[in-house]
Amino acid sequence: SWLTAWNNVFTGLAIAALALISMRPGMGWAQWANAALGVWLLAAPLVFWTPDAAVYANDTLIGALVIALTILIPMMPGMAREGMADEGDIPPGWTYCPSTYVQRLPIIALGVVGFLLSRVLSAYQLGHIGGIWEPFFASPTALNGSEYIVTSDVSRAWPVADGGLGAMSYMFEILMGVMGSRKRWRTMPWMVALFGIVVGPLGVISIYFIIIQPIAIGTYCTICLLAAAAMLIMIPFSLDEIVAMIQFLVWNTRRGRPFWRAFFRGDALPGSETGGTMSFDASPTALFRQSARGVTVPWTLGLSAAIGTFLMLSRAIFGNDMPLAGSDHLVGALVLTTAVIAFAEVARPLRFLNVLFGLWLVVAPWFLDGGTVAGSLVGILAGLALIALSLPRGRRSAEHYGSWDRYVL
Incomplete structure (x- = not known):
């Protein structure tokens, strides 16, 4: 579109001007301004709903390169010298x-x-x-x-x-x-x-x-x-x-x-x-x-993730109807998300959220309509299993995380 075309012309001129300015000492702000223009190039085809696929691809590529060449490769301006000089990693x-x-x-x-x-x-x-x-x-x-x-x-x-x-x-x-x-x-x-x-x-x-x-x-x-x-x-x-x-x-x-x-x-x-x-x-x-x-998959969390995936499919498997089918799908997705995030040992305590989700699965068939006998029973059993699986921490690696070790429960 003509909006995208003129935007690219003026943005390109601004990028060239800021690149020249950033070559002078003490002009780190110009690098940041160019990085912002790179972000704008990534967004412009979406803002203008450009009908041309080549323009979209071009703006995406150039926008990413501008960001990389202004703050990624030459490093960001203003970083503390003492921090860069210290080799501790x-x-x-x-x-x-x-x-x-x-x-x-x-x-x-x-x-x-x-x-x-x-x-x-x-x-x-x-x-x-x-x-x-x-x-x-x-x-x-x-x-x-x-x-x-x-x-x-x-x-x-x-x-x-x-x-x-x-x-x-x-x-x-x-x-x-x-x-x-x-x-x-x-x-x-x-x-x-x-x-x-x-x-x-x-x-x-x-x-x-x-x-x-x-x-x-x-x-x-x-x-x-x-x-x-x-x-x-x-x-x-x-x-x-x-x-x-x-x-x-x-x-x-x-x-x-x-x-x-x-x-x-x-x-x-x-x-x-x-x-x-x-x-x-x-x-x-x-x-x-x-x-x-720092990432481990205890069998308890792996099985919890599998239960979450299974719950998301319960509507197709057991013929549950709304609203219980929607509840099982929502809780199943949350269980899966929680279990996968808890694969990180620093986030292992997050698994206790699945205890709450398990409790809801146990009581949901008594409050929500739409469940078949088999679907409701399996949901209750899945909730009980989820509670039991979420209590133990599971296998942990030999890695240590400083003062955060106390939270790897």
Whole structure:
């Protein structure tokens, strides 16, 4: 569209001008301004509902490159020199560094998967493709389940294509995943916090919209489910770095250092150790073990996740009807989400939420209509099993997390 074309012209001129300004010493603000323009380029095709797929792809690529070339590769301006000079990369009391590139590799890989899936959805919403692959789910109309979902009133409630918003979120996760060194838990706390917000709360919100699909819309979207699965699996892999960042800010403030200065500029931390590196030349098995440090799957949590998945399918298996069918689906999705997040040892106490969900499953058939005899009985048994499975902590690795060890219950 002409709006997108003129936007690209003026944005390109602004990027070139700011790039020249940022070459002068003391002009770090120009780098941040250029990064903001990169974010705008990612969003502009959605704001203007561009009908041209090439323009959308071009703006996405250039926007990501602008962000990378302004603050990712040359590093962010204003970082504390003492923090960068300190070589400590393992937090005090920890047995490993939570910020190595190997640790971030699963998050980056899953971000790429989620980005590609979300781009398919946004391409259909913007009219760039004529259909969406959907092997399983149908709809009350001539559209398949995926097409019906992304053109529903829930999706249209957003002022822009919500598939494109998902693609932007995944792109941010990819860029933030590769940003910074293995010391970033203390040299870039604000970025780790922002990364945690994108992966954590925003991830849970995106999963929530997947949860309500069969309840509010009446069908599923396969690509949406795959993208939500990628987002969910990211969360346990990201939590250890967030805990290390919080510990750093607490410890640093206790020794009299300004909180906000350390939050935005980073700092050194006495007591941190070195040695948190690992070569990508290691064997695939060694790389996988390193990337999964701090994440374990006890059989109790694995079975809890399976129960959650089973509950989401109970309507199709037992013929339950609303409102009990909706309750089982909602609780099943919450159980699955809670169990997977609790795979992270630093988040292991979160599993106790499944005790509450189990109690609701036990009493729900007595308060809600729509359940068959078999469906209601299985729901009660699933609730009792969930309560029993959520009480023990399960197997824990030999890793330690400093003062956070006391919370790994």
